[in-house]
Amino acid sequence: MERSIRDLMETTENLMNKLNDIESRLPRFESTLNSLRKENEMLRIEINKINENLQDIMALYEVVSNQINPFIGVSKITATSLEKLERLESEYKKLKSLVEELTNDLMVLGSLYLSQLNIDLNKIIEEVIEEEIIKSISGDEDDTESNE
Structure with missing residues (x-):
């Protein structure tokens, strides 16, 4: 029985040493873990910035390539601009015809007025x-x- 107690004591002592060793390493593990978390967060932020920059570059590429390459489809911006241009052209044609009609009417009225007054x-x-x-x-x- 004495032997069992000694074995138990040795085992307990070994366990206590291991526990002390683990407790002494625990703050280093915590600081390492915190450091890794901070680095992970910084990497996440950097990846988000890179992603945003890449999206901006792709949008710019789309605008430039649509202006240069006729084989690429029309983007929303270009389509909107074309619609506005077509509306302006249509309004211009209407106004031009209206001015022509008014000019003709004035010429007819003027000639009638002048002929009535001899x-x-x-x-x-x-x-x-x-x-x-x-x-x-x-x-x-x-x-x-x-x-x-």
């Missing part, structure tokens, strides 16, 4: 041109400009 527009234009030619030859235009 006014010869061509004769008036000729007279004004003739007066301006006479003024420019005689030098009267300089006098009227200095008076103004």
